[in-house]
Amino acid sequence: MNVLNSKRLVTTALVLLALLNVSLLGTLWWQETNRVIPGSEAANHHQRQHSFTRELGLSESQALSFERLRKEHFRKVGAEMEAIALLKKQLVEVSLQERPDTIKIAGIAGNIGSHQAAIERQLALHFHELAGVCTPEQRSSLKIILERIATRKRPDRGERWGEGTHPAR
Numbered sequence: 001m002n003v004l005n006s007k008r009l010v011t012t013a014l015v016l017l018a019l020l021n022v023s024l025l026g027t028l029w030w031q032e033t034n035r036v037i038p039g040s041e042a043a044n045h046h047q048r049q050h051s052f053t054r055e056l057g058l059s060e061s062q063a064l065s066f067e068r069l070r071k072e073h074f075r076k077v078g079a080e081m082e083a084i085a086l087l088k089k090q091l092v093e094v095s096l097q098e099r100p101d102t103i104k105i106a107g108i109a110g111n112i113g114s115h116q117a118a119i120e121r122q123l124a125l126h127f128h129e130l131a132g133v134c135t136p137e138q139r140s141s142l143k144i145i146l147e148r149i150a151t152r153k154r155p156d157r158g159e160r161w162g163e164g165t166h167p168a169r
Helices: 007-034 041-056 060-095 102-133 136-151
Strands: none
Touching (some): 041 136, 060 102
């Protein structure tokens, strides 16, 4: 009797191959759903959190407190951010009219400014809460980090509109 012709051996081999395929597909699916894409919000968040933890020497409980405070802060300012986005949309619509209403533009810009001021107040309170989690030594480092973040010149900002966006000709 040929070993390869045995029904038991063939059935066992097929079941084993099916299980291996299912486990491989499951592993690939898990990796795909749990990977952090460079440049994505999750990657930026992970990098920011790791940077704070490392630069400040935060303990695990401090890092968790930072994360909780960050989420709470974004929840608080979310409505203000949405309001600003809607006002900017209105500003664009008014600006592109045949004869833009400058009084309406000034009013919309003033409303944007008041929402931005509310965000800045919340941000100051958020920084205070973060400092409350830190030790005195960590607060000095936090001050340096927050000043660096707050004053960093971004490539797309700090220049007049359209400058620096085109390659040298």
